Structures are given as structure tokens and as C-alpha cells.
Amino acid sequence: MISVNFSQKIANIMLWASALITIAILFIMVGHILLNGVEVIDLQFLLESPKNAGREGGILPMIVSSLYTTGLALIVAIPLGIGSAIYLTEYAVKSPLTKAIRYATETLSGIPSIVVGLFGYTFFVIYLGLGFCVLSAGLTLSIMALPIIMRTAEESVRTVPIGYREGSLALGASKWQTIRKVLLPSASPGIVTGIVLGMGRAIGETAAIMFVVGGGWRMPISPLSPAQPLTVHLYELFSAGIISTEIGYGTATVLLAMVLAITFTANWTMRRYIKKIMGE
Amino acid sequence: MNKIETRNLSIWYGDGRVLTDVNMKIKEKCITAIIGPSGCGKTTFIKAINRMIDLTHIARIEGEILCDGENIYDDGIDVVELRKKIGMVFQKPNPFPMSIYENVAYGPRVHGIKDRRSLNEIVEKSLREAFLWDEVKDRLNEPALGSSGGQQQRLCIARALSMKPEVILFDEPCSALDPISTSKIEDLIVELKKNYTVIIVTHNMQQAARISDYTAFFLTRGELIEYGSTSRIFERPLDKRTEDYITGRFG
Missing domain, CATH: 3.40.50.300 (P-loop containing nucleotide triphosphate hydrolases)
Incomplete structure (x- = not known):
């Protein structure tokens, strides 16, 4: 028999160790990339196009491509996600249909990204004839971001206290006024979290857009021009036999910094907003 | 002057009856208290008066509620105006x-x-x-x-x-x-x-006694047992059940 105290001690150590290992992995990985990447990054790297088969020069077109495709994806996924979240929580009566919709979004979020990419290729690029371009990539990415945004938004709209709805309706506000003026503002911190998660998914996605975005190093101007987001660029640099590891680390660092910057800004803004509406 | 009047008001949630044939005349510029044990339909009753009960999809309403002589469940009634x-x-x-x-x-x-x-x-x-x-x-x-x-x-x-x-x-x-x-x-x-x-x-009988001019006592399934001036209800209840409730024998 092991004594209670002893087993407690072992449990403490194991729990502590797993937390430590998790954090360590994160720090080592991010640290490794940043340490190697930061020295590559200068103004030239951020503001120029690649030169000499990607060995030199910068990655500006890739940064723009990433922002461009992700932005388009969010423009599509945010209204759809929030709209269906509101429909499910405020309008739909619990039924097999709403169950089916929820099940569908869960399934959608579980589809391997390469499969989504294949669909994007056959549907947007070929069938709709959009070609390899920013728009095709944006639409494909919106499929990746949509379930995340919808589920988070649904959860946050659902948790808005029923009293807010009653209070507003009892003042003679319509359902839509209640949604617009009370529900959405109260749910917005959660919704923004969902948007940030969806954005992270979209900006970091490679497999889903590899076959729809076209590639190349030209600056994408129109939504119909081909593009090469950072992730695809990184993939290309490495798969082509590591042309330049440094450029690879630099690209990864920029990608990471963009995600972190957006996450922090969103969190900070939301914290201030929550303080403003909720008091302390 | 009566501000609100209910006529044979009955409400069901699904199969369960929560209000039974309530006939009540509520006076203008007075405080009318609704008392009764939990689950006796008090809240349902007032939610019916501004049609907040419409939010409860399973609710079925029979009878009339008149506000200034107009049935608030008539088809032509603007719920927004009513709630104003x-x-x-x-x-x-x-x-x-x-x-x-x-x-x-x-x-x-x-x-x-x-x-x-x-x-x-x-x-x-x-x-x-x-x-x-x-x-x-x-x-x-x-x-x-x-x-x-x-x-x-x-x-x-x-x-x-x-x-x-x-x-x-x-x-x-x-x-x-x-x-x-x-x-x-x-x-x-x-x-x-x-x-x-x-x-x-209100659940609080002292509160009803302190502030209201009229008191209505509801019991299970929303039956209006007794309704009258607050002083009369608390001093000389006519119904045994009202007396039992206000003297704290149940509820």
C-alpha cells in the first residue's frame, strides 16, 4: 500500500511537471524561431520582394498576401458566423434542424484542411472559374474560419443573461433592436475571441490554400491576382531543398509576430471594453 | 376607475394549467399586490398583462385582459405600444x-x-x-x-x-x-x-401589507382565492385558505 501522502506527492509532481513541459515546449519552439528569425528581419526584409530565387530580398508580397487572403476570409466568415449564431440562439426553436446545423459545423471544423483545399480547388478555382487567386484562397479560408467563429459566437450570445433580453423587450424594443443594441454588444468580447481564433486559423493555414492561391512573388493587387501567403512561401522555401534557412526563419517570425500582435491588440481592446461596459 | 380588468383569464404551459379563470379589476393609481405561494401563477399573471408571456412559446391564453377597456390580446394591438x-x-x-x-x-x-x-x-x-x-x-x-x-x-x-x-x-x-x-x-x-x-x-406578506391598497391572493394553478382592500384581506380574510396563508400556516 502506498500511503495517501506519498501518492499525493507523486500526483503533485506529475501535474506540476506536465504544466512545466507544456510551457517549456511552447517557449523553446517560439524562442527558437524568434532567435533565429529576428536577426534576419530588417526594413529591407519587410519592404522588398524576394530576389535571387528567394535567397535574398524581402517578403513584402507574402505579408500582403497573407493579410489579403485572411481579410477576405474574415469578411465572408464573420457575418455568416455571427448571423447563424444569432439564428440558432434567438430564432430557431430546438429541433432536428438546429441539431443538424450544429452537427454540420462541428464536422466542418474537423475536416482536414487539405480536403477543404481540394474542395476550394474544384469549386472556386475550376467550377466558379475564379482561377488561382486571392479571392479563391479567401473563400477557401473562410470555410476554415467559419465554424470556429460561429461556435464561439453562438456560445457567447447564448450566455448573455436572459434578463437583458426581457429588459429590452419590456421597454417595447423589437427583437432586432434587442439583438443589435443589447445582445451583440454584450456578447462582443466572446465574439471577438472567436474572430481572433478564426483569423489565427486562416492566417496559419497552408494545405487548404496551396492549390488555390496560385503562388508567385508578385504583389497581389486585385482579388483575382495570384498570391503567395507567408505560409505557402515558407512551405516552398523548405520543400525546394531549403534555399535559405535564414529567410525561412525570418518568414516564420513575421508570421508569428503578426498573429501575436493581432491577438494581443484584440485582447487588450476587449479588456478595456469589458471594463467600460461592466464596471470593475 | 379600473385601469386593467381580466375576464376569465386562463393560461396553460403545454398541458399544465397555471392560471384558472381569473376575474380581477385593478384600480387606477393604486398599488395592487399579488401574493401566494411559489408556483401559483403570480408571475405568469403579470407577464400576461404586458404580453411578456408571448416570449414563452408554449403558453396558451384564454379569456381577456382589458387595459382602458381594450383587449390587449386583440389582433390589432401593437405590442410595442402596449409595452410602452x-x-x-x-x-x-x-x-x-x-x-x-x-x-x-x-x-x-x-x-x-x-x-x-x-x-x-x-x-x-x-x-x-x-x-x-x-x-x-x-x-x-x-x-x-x-x-x-x-x-x-x-x-x-x-x-x-x-x-x-x-x-x-x-x-x-x-x-x-x-x-x-x-x-x-x-x-x-x-x-x-x-x-x-x-x-x-411579492413573496413578502409584510411588504404587501405595508405598501399595497389592494391585495389578491392566488393559490395553486392560479386560482384567485380572494381579492379586496389590503386592510380587509389582512384583518378579516373571508376564505380560510387566505387566513392560513397570511398567518403563515403554509406557503
Whole structure:
């Protein structure tokens, strides 16, 4: 028999160790990339196009491509996600249909990204004839971001206290006024979290857009021009036999910094907003 | 003058009956208290009066509720107008997550008042009427949820007053409050009857005795057992069940 105290001690150590290992992995990985990447990054790297088969020069077109495709994806996924979240929580009566919709979004979020990419290729690029371009990539990415945004938004709209709805309706506000003026503002911190998660998914996605975005190093101007987001660029640099590891680390660092910057800004803004509406 | 009258009002939730043939005439500019044990249909009754019960999809309503002689369940009735006329204060204070000012201005804004001066006037008048102005006039732009529970409830009353209603329904407005806040709200409600018709659901019989002019006693399945002037109900109840309830023998 092991004594209670002893087993407690072992449990403490194991729990502590797993937390430590998790954090360590994160720090080592991010640290490794940043340490190697930061020295590559200068103004030239951020503001120029690649030169000499990607060995030199910068990655500006890739940064723009990433922002461009992700932005388009969010423009599509945010209204759809929030709209269906509101429909499910405020309008739909619990039924097999709403169950089916929820099940569908869960399934959608579980589809391997390469499969989504294949669909994007056959549907947007070929069938709709959009070609390899920013728009095709944006639409494909919106499929990746949509379930995340919808589920988070649904959860946050659902948790808005029923009293807010009653209070507003009892003042003679319509359902839509209640949604617009009370529900959405109260749910917005959660919704923004969902948007940030969806954005992270979209900006970091490679497999889903590899076959729809076209590639190349030209600056994408129109939504119909081909593009090469950072992730695809990184993939290309490495798969082509590591042309330049440094450029690879630099690209990864920029990608990471963009995600972190957006996450922090969103969190900070939301914290201030929550303080403003909720008091302390 | 009767402000509200119910005629054979019955309500079911699905198969369960929650209100049974209620016939009641509610006097204008008086406080009418609704008392009775939990689950006797008190809240359902007042929610029917401003049609908040419409939100409960499984509710089925029979009979009539007349407000100023007009059946509020008639097809032609505009629910928005009805709820402007019949305001409601809920059991749990439910100010919106906005500033104090915006909470009171919400109703008028929703009904199309945009002019800043008119809004300022309405906000000040409503807050004064709710005995809250002096406590919050220097922090109108701070979040309402930062106030104490009692202040929040008075804010909700001010919010209801901002619509210039004729009737105000209170659904156990003090059940979440401490005794001091409760007594403030009671003073306020008594003051309000000068200008408004007040119907208040309460669990607290002393409260009903203290502030109301008329008392209605409901029992299981929403039967109206006894209804009359508060002093008569509490001093000389006609029905044995009323007596048992107000003397605390059950409930």
C-alpha cells in the first residue's frame, strides 16, 4: 500500500511537471524561431520582394498576401458566423434542424484542411472559374474560419443573461433592436475571441490554400491576382531543398509576430471594453 | 376607475394549467399586490398583462385582459405600444451593460428620440422620479453594473419610467435586495402610485401589507382565492385558505 501522502506527492509532481513541459515546449519552439528569425528581419526584409530565387530580398508580397487572403476570409466568415449564431440562439426553436446545423459545423471544423483545399480547388478555382487567386484562397479560408467563429459566437450570445433580453423587450424594443443594441454588444468580447481564433486559423493555414492561391512573388493587387501567403512561401522555401534557412526563419517570425500582435491588440481592446461596459 | 380588468383569464404551459379563470379589476393609481405561494401563477399573471408571456412559446391564453377597456390580446394591438404603456421591473435587477445614462436613454432611443436635449431631460426626470438622481448625477457615464444592487434596481425603475408608462408591473422587485435597499424601493413604489398604476408580485406578506391598497391572493394553478382592500384581506380574510396563508400556516 502506498500511503495517501506519498501518492499525493507523486500526483503533485506529475501535474506540476506536465504544466512545466507544456510551457517549456511552447517557449523553446517560439524562442527558437524568434532567435533565429529576428536577426534576419530588417526594413529591407519587410519592404522588398524576394530576389535571387528567394535567397535574398524581402517578403513584402507574402505579408500582403497573407493579410489579403485572411481579410477576405474574415469578411465572408464573420457575418455568416455571427448571423447563424444569432439564428440558432434567438430564432430557431430546438429541433432536428438546429441539431443538424450544429452537427454540420462541428464536422466542418474537423475536416482536414487539405480536403477543404481540394474542395476550394474544384469549386472556386475550376467550377466558379475564379482561377488561382486571392479571392479563391479567401473563400477557401473562410470555410476554415467559419465554424470556429460561429461556435464561439453562438456560445457567447447564448450566455448573455436572459434578463437583458426581457429588459429590452419590456421597454417595447423589437427583437432586432434587442439583438443589435443589447445582445451583440454584450456578447462582443466572446465574439471577438472567436474572430481572433478564426483569423489565427486562416492566417496559419497552408494545405487548404496551396492549390488555390496560385503562388508567385508578385504583389497581389486585385482579388483575382495570384498570391503567395507567408505560409505557402515558407512551405516552398523548405520543400525546394531549403534555399535559405535564414529567410525561412525570418518568414516564420513575421508570421508569428503578426498573429501575436493581432491577438494581443484584440485582447487588450476587449479588456478595456469589458471594463467600460461592466464596471470593475 | 379600473385601469386593467381580466375576464376569465386562463393560461396553460403545454398541458399544465397555471392560471384558472381569473376575474380581477385593478384600480387606477393604486398599488395592487399579488401574493401566494411559489408556483401559483403570480408571475405568469403579470407577464400576461404586458404580453411578456408571448416570449414563452408554449403558453396558451384564454379569456381577456382589458387595459382602458381594450383587449390587449386583440389582433390589432401593437405590442410595442402596449409595452410602452405598461412597463415592467423584474425580480433580479437587470440593467444593461452600458452607462447609467444609456440605460435610461435606451427606451426613448429605441422609440426614435434622438435629440440630446430631450434625452437629457428624460434621463434626469426619470432618475429623479426613481430617487436615484442625487446618487448618480456625477457618474452618469459610468457603467450601470458598477452600482449596488439596490441602485441597479432603482435604475431599472427609472428605465421603466423613461417610457412614461401608465402602469408599472413589479415582479418581486426586492427579493434580491437587502432590507435597507428594500425599504427605499418600497418608499419609491408608494410615491409612484400618485402618477402610475402599480401591480406588484411579492413573496413578502409584510411588504404587501405595508405598501399595497389592494391585495389578491392566488393559490395553486392560479386560482384567485380572494381579492379586496389590503386592510380587509389582512384583518378579516373571508376564505380560510387566505387566513392560513397570511398567518403563515403554509406557503
